[in-house]
Amino acid sequence: MAIDTGFTAAAVLARAAAMAGYAPSVHNTQPWRWTIRTDRMELTAVWSRQLPAIDPDGRLLLLSCGAALHHARTTLTATGWDYAVERLPTPGRPDLLAVLTPTAHRQPDPAATRLVQTMEVRHTDRRPVSDTPVSETTLKQVVAAAEAEDVACGLLTGERVFDLAAAASRADAVEKADPEIQEELAYWIGRHDRLGIPSNTLTGSQPATTVPVRDFGQPGVLPSGPGHDRAARYAVLFGANDEPSSWLRAGEALSAAWLTATRLGASVLPLSAVIEVPVTRTALRRAIDELGWPYLVLRIGVADPDHTGAVHPPRLPTAQIVDVEEVRHLLDQE
Ligand SMILES: Cc1cc2nc3c(=O)[nH]c(=O)nc-3n(C[C@H](O)[C@H](O)[C@H](O)COP(=O)(O)O)c2cc1C
Known part of the structure; x- marks a missing residue:
């Protein structure tokens, strides 16, 4: 079932793609790109940001893109959208990693909302951990x-x-x-x-x-x-x-x-x-x-409680990782 193709759908998908930009990636290469279409969003790999020396098979690139995919999925769930997900849907197109198609709208999901709230603060902390054990x-x-x-x-x-x-x-x-x-x-x-x-x-x-x-x-x-x-x-x-x-x-x-x-x-x-x-x-x-x-x-x-942790490294501007051309007329209507 396709969702309505108006502003709401386009805006929800665009927001999910933008939140996916906070995902962790190997060496912060952010090797992903999203294309927002009227009824779905597509995740493609940016192979030009693969690390050929340490990652010749692309396993870390795909791990990074998988993290972005989960961020987008979680954002959709948080806003109450059910969706269908197809991973690597097209044989012969290894760059097309996933397609997310919203199917129905329900209540916003509180557990997913709490995870979305952590996306901007999650970061890699390379300091040694404290002596407090994790429960x-x-x-x-x-x-x-x-x-x-x-x-x-x-x-x-x-x-x-x-x-x-x-x-x-x-x-x-x-x-x-x-x-x-x-x-x-x-x-x-x-x-x-x-x-x-x-x-x-x-x-x-x-x-x-x-x-x-x-x-x-x-x-x-x-x-x-x-x-x-x-x-x-x-x-x-x-x-x-x-x-x-x-x-x-x-x-x-x-x-x-x-x-x-x-x-x-x-x-x-x-x-x-x-x-x-x-x-x-x-x-x-x-x-x-x-x-x-x-x-x-x-x-x-458990991180050292006496020192603030690392800051979040910068991310590419959303316009560089999210292509909204097909839905721009919908977004512009609002
Ligand atoms: C697949 C993958 C492998 C990673 N490997 C390492 C690693 O070996 N050492 C490390 O310090 N950080 C590693 N990271 C963390 C990234 O460097 C980090 O996610 C990126 O710099 C963005 O920073 P952030 O996580 O603070 O947002 C890895 C991240 C991913 C997704």
């Missing part, structure tokens, strides 16, 4: 949010955390020894075009944590503080298949888990170097008992 209730809700997107989310315990630490150290060494990866990393740090990672979101020194976080090769300004990762929990998003449709879905699970964690006061840091390096990605399979293919590692913790 089991919070962990359960974060895991449940990811799993509601049909992606497994396994919390690592005991020895498994040391396996992860070893894999993360090895991934770090492999990437540091690769000049193309280092060049690519340097290209995305400290830019002034609303893309990439500003130095005010990086720590001044490399934190001394059991599981090493990504070394961006340039010091930032955030205090590392006395924190460690003793109280952090590590989770792996994984699934049965290792292909584009699973990576897109994993991005949706990432968004669901991260927005839920933010709502509950927990901080999340994705660790993707172990996924980028083939040998450590395979090693990580052992940490999840060979139950599936790992898509992303998440560090979940």
